Amino acid sequence: MFETFRNAWKIEDLRKKLLYTLLVIVIFRLGCAIPVPFIAPEALQGWVAGQSGSMLGYIDMLTGGSFSRATLFALSVTPYINASIIIQLLTVAIPALERLSKEGEDGRKKLTRITRYTGAGIALALGVGYYFLLRGQGALVYGSGAQMFAQVFSAIVVILAFTAGSLLIQWLGEQIDVKGIGNGISILIFAGIVSRWTSIFTTIKTWLGLAAGGEVKYYFLIPVLVVLAVAVVVFIVILNAAERRIPVQYAKRVVGRKMYGGQSTHIPIKVNMSGVMPVIFASALASIPGTIGGFFPNLYNAADHPFAAPFLRMFSTTGWVYAAIYLLLIIAFNYFYVAMQYNPVEIANNLRNNNGTIPGYRPGKPTSDFITKVLGKITFIGAVFLGIVAVLPIVLGTVTGVNISLGGTSLLIVVGVALDTSRSLESYMLMRHHKGFLE
Template sequence: MFETFRNAWKIADLRKKLLFTLFIVIIFRIGAAIPVPFIDADSLKALMEDMSANSSNLLGYFNMISGGGLEKATLFAMSITPYINASIIIQLLTVAIPPLERMAKEGEEGRKRIAQITRYTTIALGLIQATAYFFYLKQSDILVYDEGGALVFSAFVIILVLTAGSALMMWLGEQINDKGIGNGISILLFAGIVSRGPSMVMQLYQYLQLGGQYYILVPVVVIIFILIIAFIVLMTDAERRIPVQYAKRVVGRKMYGGQSTHIPVKVNMSGVLPIIFASSFLSIPSTIDMFVNQTPGGFWDGFFNAFSPSGALYAILYFLLIIFFSYFYVSIQYNPIEMANNLKKNNGAIPGIRPGKPTSDFISRIISKVVLIGALFLGVIAILPIVFGALTGMGGLSLGGTSILIVVGVAIETVRQIESQMLMRHYKGFLE
């Protein structure tokens, strides 16, 4: 990976793109340090210490991907979560609503219109999320304002600034897509999560200072961390190849076809989305708990404790929901019938399988088995921090889960994109 970056730095065009991407990341980190007015940052940080220690809570999860911006009440406190949610919603609606589906198939112009709809949806979701965040701050007595009409003014400023921060991050990500290297939104996610690395190192150092069993547990954490990265890299590159044979056909005096190829089926086809869906779904009870005052020992107190992110019920439901959302996402993204029809139209066939319905059934069975392996992989990665924390009592470590999966995935994808651009610039072509 470092060799790839060093070679890319020698090419003037790629060097400009790398510097531009770095410049956008610096702007993002500066914005993540600019505080929003009318908020007591110290009180908010004290309130969210336990939430930031557990990224399974909705606000703790937002704080993790914003690089700690939420607990510091900064301009980019909401990070790019409104844009991610908007992209997921529009993507699902594109499959369910025929006009959007037709728009997606109109080529470049259709994609531009869908991107514009996604931007408007991002601003709307950012406005809703900023409003909910304001009312949470108001209920927690963290706002700083004078009595009277100042509350309305502070609400207007806080909601407007947070919404503008989300829109600005969306724009920064699009600038990376146009003039930089890698996927802009993924790069900003990567930068936010990596910025939490020093705090994790400090936590490990604090555990090491306690002595005793932690002299063994801390090195074990580091070893497991390295093994998780290696496991994620292995599963990210893993794929099941379905062999395809194209029949020979004669057109005039030339013969076409006859070659053998394959259909690659990635083990982790859905990426990190099932974890995001499952964590968002399970964070609803713990988030409602922050706004509800229940009686200790009552029904609701027991209900919310049962859905505690450190409990066994939460881990089991988390694992099952990841498997469910993995199948759900793949079912709306891959159509075995359409794949079988495309093979038939191009005179292609899977050896030993008849064209038509037998081919679609065979592809469906292969995809189901591969998705199960990928879902189990995501489930193990996601619940590993919960199990490790319960066994050792070392809470608050971003060991595995969404954070490492995003960081490793973005790093691999960015390196691949750099390598492809280097290959394109070094390809001499048939004229030479």
């Protein structure tokens, strides 16, 4: 991958694209440091830090810590991601959207416009919710004791600032798609997550101090965790590239004096075809009890709430029950997401319409049944892989009693974006017939 970036830097066009992408990332990080007016973020940071396993902690991870600091880009790409997921699901349920998805480039442009407007609406709604969260935590300069005009004016400014920041991030991501390299939204998420990894060095320094103070286990824990992190990264790279190739043979046909067809190809089915989306869905759903508990801490009082307190503790992110439910949800959402993306009957019909067959299987239902069977096996392998990577930090933290900040979801996103960007560079260089790459 590093060789790919080195060769890409030698090409002027690619160098400009890389520099433009880097410029957008710098602008993104500057926006993550600009505070929104009328807010005292110190009152919020400690509270969000205690919500590491909840939905708010997950949003803070995606935003690179901007959410807990209440900066201009506090909402980050969260509204756009939610809008993309909603439109993608509605494309299957609403015939009009399904027709747009099949109309080629014009249809995709319309769907993109609809997604953009939906993202703006979600950003406004999240901005309103975030304002009331700040108000509830006492993080507003103009509190309940201020005049009505000051309260209303500060509310409008804060909500519009959060909404405008989210829309600006969407625009920056689109500019990377057009003038830069890779998927813009994914690269901005990548930049936000990586910016928080500096805390790892602080954690290691703390562990070394504890080890010097007599807790010898940290001398063994640090190298073990480093080796495990490297092993997980290698595991992610291998299974991201792994695929099952279904052979396809096209029949020969004669048109005039020329013969067409007869070639052999394959249908590639990736092991990790759903990416990190099942982990995102499962994390959002499994963290709902913890999020509710964060808003209502009195529910943890067993004397006043004999049922709610044990239930919320059972869903603690460091518990075995949470890990088991998290794993099952990842597997279930993986099957759901693959079922939304792949239709074996449609694939079989397309093969039959193009005179293509899978060797050993007749066209029609036998072909679709075979594809369904293969998809089921590959989906299970991919789901188990995602579950292991996502749950491993929870298991290690429970066994060792140490909070492991380098989560599996973060590694999945970072490694996946790095691989996709590298593939984009390789494709561009392949089209340019770059000598250094082809050799």
